[in-house]
Amino acid sequence: MDGREGERLYPNEKLSEEKVFKDPVHRYVHVRDKVIWDLIGTKEFQRLRRIKQLGTTYLTFHGAEHSRFNHSLGVYEIVRRIVDDVFAGRPDWDENERLLCLCAALLHDLGHGPFSHSFEKVFHLDHEQFTRAIILGDTEVNAVLRRVSFDFPKKVAEVIAKTYENKLVVSLISSQIDADRMDYLLRDAYYTGVSYGHFDMERILRVMRPREEQVVIKRSGMHAVEDYIMSRYQMYWQVYFHPVTRSAEVILTKILHRAKHLYLAGYTFQTPPVHFQSLFHGNMQLEDYLKLDEAVTLYYFQQWQDERDAILSDLCCRFMHRHLFKYVEFQPTNEEMKKLVELTTLFKKAGIDPDYYLVVDSSSDLPYDFYRPGEEEERLPIYLLMPNGELRELSRESTIVDAISGKRRTDHKLYFPQDFLDDLSTKRNVKKKIKQLLYE
Amino acid sequence: MDGREGERLYPNEKLSEEKVFKDPVHRYVHVRDKVIWDLIGTKEFQRLRRIKQLGTTYLTFHGAEHSRFNHSLGVYEIVRRIVDDVFAGRPDWDENERLLCLCAALLHDLGHGPFSHSFEKVFHLDHEQFTRAIILGDTEVNAVLRRVSFDFPKKVAEVIAKTYENKLVVSLISSQIDADRMDYLLRDAYYTGVSYGHFDMERILRVMRPREEQVVIKRSGMHAVEDYIMSRYQMYWQVYFHPVTRSAEVILTKILHRAKHLYLAGYTFQTPPVHFQSLFHGNMQLEDYLKLDEAVTLYYFQQWQDERDAILSDLCCRFMHRHLFKYVEFQPTNEEMKKLVELTTLFKKAGIDPDYYLVVDSSSDLPYDFYRPGEEEERLPIYLLMPNGELRELSRESTIVDAISGKRRTDHKLYFPQDFLDDLSTKRNVKKKIKQLLYE
Amino acid sequence: MDGREGERLYPNEKLSEEKVFKDPVHRYVHVRDKVIWDLIGTKEFQRLRRIKQLGTTYLTFHGAEHSRFNHSLGVYEIVRRIVDDVFAGRPDWDENERLLCLCAALLHDLGHGPFSHSFEKVFHLDHEQFTRAIILGDTEVNAVLRRVSFDFPKKVAEVIAKTYENKLVVSLISSQIDADRMDYLLRDAYYTGVSYGHFDMERILRVMRPREEQVVIKRSGMHAVEDYIMSRYQMYWQVYFHPVTRSAEVILTKILHRAKHLYLAGYTFQTPPVHFQSLFHGNMQLEDYLKLDEAVTLYYFQQWQDERDAILSDLCCRFMHRHLFKYVEFQPTNEEMKKLVELTTLFKKAGIDPDYYLVVDSSSDLPYDFYRPGEEEERLPIYLLMPNGELRELSRESTIVDAISGKRRTDHKLYFPQDFLDDLSTKRNVKKKIKQLLYE
Amino acid sequence: MDGREGERLYPNEKLSEEKVFKDPVHRYVHVRDKVIWDLIGTKEFQRLRRIKQLGTTYLTFHGAEHSRFNHSLGVYEIVRRIVDDVFAGRPDWDENERLLCLCAALLHDLGHGPFSHSFEKVFHLDHEQFTRAIILGDTEVNAVLRRVSFDFPKKVAEVIAKTYENKLVVSLISSQIDADRMDYLLRDAYYTGVSYGHFDMERILRVMRPREEQVVIKRSGMHAVEDYIMSRYQMYWQVYFHPVTRSAEVILTKILHRAKHLYLAGYTFQTPPVHFQSLFHGNMQLEDYLKLDEAVTLYYFQQWQDERDAILSDLCCRFMHRHLFKYVEFQPTNEEMKKLVELTTLFKKAGIDPDYYLVVDSSSDLPYDFYRPGEEEERLPIYLLMPNGELRELSRESTIVDAISGKRRTDHKLYFPQDFLDDLSTKRNVKKKIKQLLYE
Secondary structure, X not given: OOHHHHOOOOOOOEEEEEEEEEEOOOEEEEEEEHHHHHHHOOHHHHHHHHOEOOHHHHHOOOOOOOEHHHHHHHHHHHHHHHHHHHHOOOOOOOHHHHHHHHHHHHHOOOOOXXXXXXXXXXXXXXXXXXXXXXXHOOOHHHHHHHOOOOOHHHHHHHHHHOOOOOHHHHHHHOOOOOHHHHHHHHHHHHHHOOXXXXXXXXXXXXXXXXXXXXXXXXXXXXXXXXXXXXXXXXXXXXXXOOHHHHHHHHHHHHHHHHHHHHHHOOOOOOOOOHHHHHHHHOOOOHHHHHHOOHHHHHHHHHHHOOOOOHHHHHHHHHHHHOOOOXXXXXXXXXXXXXXXXXXXXXXXXXXXXXXXXXXXXXXXEOOOOOOOOOOOOOOOOOEEEOOOOOEEEHHHHOHHHHHHOOOOEEXXXXXXXXXXXXXXXXXXXXXHHHHHHHHO | OOHHHHOOOOOOOEEXXXXXXXXXXXXXEEEXXXXXXXXXXXXXXXXXXXXXXXXXXHXXXXXXXXXXXXXXXXXXXXXXXXXXHHHOOOOOOOHHHHHHHHHHXXXXXXXXXXXXXXXXXXXXXXXXXXXXXXXXXXOHHHHHHHXXXXXXXXXXXXXXXXXXXXXXXXXXXXXXXXXXXXXXXXXXXXXXXXXXXXXXXXXXXXHEEEOOOOEEEEHHHHHHHHHHHHHHHHHHXXXXXXXXXXHHHHHHHHHHHHHHHHHHOOOOOOOOOHHHHHHHHXXXXXXXXXXXXXXXXXXXXXXXXXXXXXXXXXXXXXXXXXOOOEEEEOOXXXXXXXXXXXXXXXXXXXOOOHHHHOEEEEEEEOOOXXXXXXXXXXXXXXXXXXXXXXXXXXXXXXHHHHHHOOOOEEEEEEEEOHHHHHOOOOOHHHHHHHHHHHHO | OOHHHHOOOOOOOEEEEEEEEEXXXXXXXXXXXXXXXXXXXXXXXXXXXXXEOOHHHHHOOOOOOOEHHHHHHHHHHHHHHHHHHXXXXXXXXXXXXXXHHHHHHHHOOOOOOOXXXXXXXXXXXXXXXXXXXXXXXXXXXXXXXXXXXXXXXXXXXXXXXXXXXXXXXXXXXXXXXXXXXXXXXXXXXXXXXXXXXXXXXXXXXXXXXXXXXXXXXXXXXXXXXXHHHHHHHHHHHHHHOOHHHHHHHHHHHHHHHHHXXXXXXXXXXXXXXXXXXXXXXXXXOHHHHHHOOHHHHHHHXXXXXXXXXXXXXXXXXXXXXXXXXXXXXXXXXXXXXXXXXXXXHHHHHOOOOHHHHOEEEEXXXXXXOOOOOOOOOOOOOOEEEOOOOOEEEHHHHOHHHHHHOOOOEEEEEEEEOHHHHHOOOOOHHHHHHHHHHHHO | OOHHHHOXXXXXXXXXXXXXXXXXXXXXXXXXXXXXXXXXXXXXXXXXXXXXXXXXXXXXXXXXXXXXXXXXXXHHHHHHHHHHHHHOOOOOOOHHHHHHHXXXXXXXXXOOOXXXXXXXXXXXXXXXXXXXXXXXXXXXXXXXXXXXXXXXXXXXXXXXHOOOOOHHHHHHHOOOOOHHHHHHHHHHHHHHOOOOOOOOHHHHHHHEEEOOOOEEEEHHHHHHHHHHHHHHHHHHHHHHOOHHHHHHHHHHHHHHHHHHHHHHOOOOOOOOOHHHHHHHHOXXXXXXXXXXXXXXXXXXXXXXXXXXXXXXXXXHHHHHHOOOOEEEEOOOOHHXXXXXXXXXXXXXXXXXXXXXXXXXXXXEEOOOOOOOOOOOOOOOOOEEEOOOOOEEEHHXXXXXXXXXXXXXXXXXXXXXXXXXXXXXXXXXHHHHHHHHHHHO
């Protein structure tokens, strides 16, 4: 018999005294519900302390050392303010969804692994699947959620997967103006110290209104939303896609590729990639996944600096000591693609493996999109609630948003190790030619 | 023949263009000197990214995840502003000491290891010795410093060790109002999000004046200094000595004790403490030390959760998942010491090893001290430069500083695992008695 | 028949939609009660826009141009947060007092006149009497308050006069840690731009608890209160008592003295002091008082620059163009008093009227005081609510507050027109002697 | 003989000690040049303390009570940082222009009168002419400037008039990214408390470079400039063109119209408009202009509340007690123009003079414009300095700026006194009809 069976269910159980977390972005995070308090105390949630919110960005903006734990509390706090201070008592709002919103907000990033962006790309992982697995699997998080009600974990997972039937609830966590984005823009701006990323969140919260299908924004708050969209745009190009950060990510990706390659090729590691084995085999289980955080990853990178394989060792040294790749602009035109082929040949000649040392990286973002039904990656547009009760899509009201709406911006860069090319003790002429091609 | 021998020495070599780091506390950190740029790029300095500025504080204030790398750049920037914007051109200031000040500021914390406070206590280490060793040893940092001049590393080490002959230079880095303290107060306040810790640093910098023996403060800036001292006081008691942080530190300390004990007792680890061996033997070398950062430490703690030894495993789980000890106030009076003895006996009876689970922790601080010649840990007082050119010790001018000057405040707490005591499935009566004693 | 008779009474009438004021200190000021909205719209309250919060301080800190209107909204907002977010639902709190608290907070400074400090001193006015008169007299404010209930204006006046029977209500507005002080410290710091004056108000609000006799503070918030008291101390000495501000006040005071003197002596003004007449006669009525704001006062000062009376004209020019008096330190010792007598004689000899041009100004403050029953100007001490439910007076718990508690600090300065003394075209020798005496 | 003739000229005379002003926006304003110090002390400059930076905006955003004195110091400080910290020593920069830049920055708004926007419109004044007149006329400012050199006042006036031959100098004060705009955006955001208006000025300053014809921006700072342009856009529509502020401006304008009308019609004022006479006659002289500040203006408005003329009295009451006009949207289409004619007739019928009580107000702004040679009000575009040394116009590089470039946005509103229409004791039916027309 399960010992928990006898435990009291706590859908609405409150803490005897409100708990607060001091938060530099929202000043305080307030917790009154026992279930939230217990979720924060689970080991799966505490694990988020060992995963940085911005992956390799700290190598560009040294202040950006904050974790996903940080951000998750922030998203929770924003949703709490929306449902408790803005939605409570309004017609289209169902108070029974309150706890579900709070839990989904808190747990939405639960499945992130170390340096998710790179790991997901290399190993074809999907953090959302892991989020689901943690919520539904045999975990402390699941045990806490189950005490609310039998099907509560499933509901939380559905909200995060955007399949939950109440679309209003979904839109609080995932839409073009959700609590997730609002928190990360403010938080990442705070920790990096950049002045972009600020917008008047308090104003936006005040003008949010619940509608059946999604949260909408009162027309009087349109300018605050414009400001938010511009902040998002700036943060993407100034911080998230910063070319130096991408250089670190390129190296990280190549470390993972190399280690996997060596492992599958039967290379004998001095420090065998125990924690990565199932990843390399493509059959990672939840239990293993939960053990893989950034401390563990960095442990391996540190150790692998001393591996005999020159490429793995070099890439790990680069990552640990921030000896990053340099870059030049790159356009995927016929002409430049031909140059890339030529460079690839020259790199081989120079004894520098182009698979690891000549890398095109592309970043791309759509600052805001109106509704394009049927298209891939359909995005829910932002609706304004007009004084007459009508809804209007944002880009029809805002000149500025209209101007940038639906316009994808893409940037390509070619990364390579400048120091290798500068070392003219070997292959002097080939290297000179490479440099000519790169900088002509 | 050393390849570096032919390299150009660069005492005053400037970068072709000033480099800046975006910093959330000082807005920008400016680097013009090539030697500073090169020092930042060394692997020993980059290693500071993997050591948190505030050790276990992030378990209390989740925002406090910033590293010593962060802080070191900040101290450098403050000293740079003092020497370039305030001291430059003033009589008592020797421009030849400029680069020395900058390097010493940047490197002053270089020898810190993971969770220094706990490691130093348990293993009787001294981070200042390691700082010295890194600066003078066979390191990238030393190679950069040597290019300034043959004896430059030695000078830098002396400034940090406070033995350098020019006491003014020393006082910029280590005194009761130095760049180190100013940066950490502001920075730790920023990252934790507390409102203490703010003071008008810009004002203080403007009124600093070089004197032969130390930096002094113009009388007109006295109130800013009072504010700084109060900030320091509040940060110590609100943040640095926070009882929850100390609980995490107690657990960390006990993990280290247990692991050492097991190792020396011949216990067979599933994950042997390779990186800790020399520490346990008391003969740690620089090379090993540099490999020991917080990622590595957390890797072991993660692994040791699965060790067979119940105490090591439990303590590691506690640390990783933040299941901390609770505490009660404790006064080292005869009566309470007797109670502690009694509790020790009862813990043993209850099967809870008091060596690891019943811990008195004491914190103590002196917010400001005037000069007490000859006393142990002599502290340089702060001098005010009066309009007539005279110097007066701060506490003689400031009512508020006088009120708290020389008054040591100490706090003792008794830590223990509440959850063990709450589990009444075994030793019910002993545990009840323990609780009675603790909370009576 | 009174047109208002038929109007609906509105003790709990809410606005159809909450109104907000953007406030730089509290971000937003929220108004839901119609009575508050209507009070803000009265002409007596709007008049506070024409009275600066910090009198002559803007001549020292140019940012300090904010009005009492500003501050009054801020005090209201703080009290609103206390009663709505912290007190609501707690045992010792009577929800029926809510609206009274809000109105008293909003109106507490209603009776302030232009440059109150100086006007009150010269004309022996009491702004609290005028506050009472406005609330109880034939005013728009009274008409709004009366619609709550017949005796509501009286109650509001009593709260502000500290005679209301529910002392808890009084203590929210007037105690050593009230909404008035919290707002002005934060606000004045914001507008002057000084870094003192910051403290964690949100924390203090969270730990405030209603008790029968007064608001008390939970022990866990003690450090935030310490910080608040230190901020207050610094703001007094750095901002409110700034010697340059006092110089402007000295001149202002002397203008008023001179104008009164001339008026009573039958001097024929080019611009007769119409708005001041009743003040000069000592029989000012409410109606006249309400017409006297800082715009009107400055109008006269501007005009009086062209009066034939050399003293009035000179003092007005000084005030308008910020040609202030210089100062030297002054101690009211026998010796210095003798010097002052000597200086008085010399000023007369030099043809500079010492009644207007040689002024001792004293400032004095008690940063915090414990309870001294029976003493004049008895001050309610701050009580901490201990975990065991007991109350302890703050200075018994806090080392820092104890250190400064009850210690009055006083500062005297001697003001005079340096430019007159520098003009050596007349009375050269006397002026030289004066300068010798002043600066010896 | 002029007493000043013997005085020392001070082109480069420095103060014995740098003076600082505490400024909430730039932290400190630094003054080292004696000429700047002396200019600040002139009565013409001190007069700017009595003229609000944002006119009637304080009636919408209560925090916006700051003066043009404030802003002028800020513009000076920005220019000082540019020339001293960024331009000094660069090729295209002529150090001899330094003092000229500083003085022009400080004095650029010197000719502003009370509520300039409205006064200029009603009386066809031009503050730039008055700036010129103060600088070149018989004033304290002129006397200070002349001591630099005989033709220095003329040069300062030319820079402000944009006719100075060195266009780089002009562009620092007047261009699409000048010190004036940067200061007012940051300052007005600070005082109103809105979150728009922030951008990374420090970054922009760092990337400004002197070129022969104007200041240009390094390409790497483009995003900071985008952010600045968006801030400007938001501030215009959220703050400067706020419909409530415009309501106050409409009333103010109508007061001036009415007073002039009455004066010219021979109406006998109880408080005759002495300070306005020459304005009404259209022959205002500098001396009179300098006496006309906002204190004087408010004095008259206060007095005129009691005039017998119902319109003047009513409008003054409205302005003093913030009983503003309401508004509805208005489009200058044929249809709506016809409606306006109809409304005009109905207002007359209702006994409400439409000349004063039915007002269309239009606001219009162009957020950024590229170069349109030959067009009226030609605006200098912002040029980016590309890594290869080339200059590119901003909108060709920035998608976002391109999207809004050259797009004028205009807004029309129709203002009227709702309270008059709500008073149904007279002309009930006409008023009902008016309301129907307004709100249909």
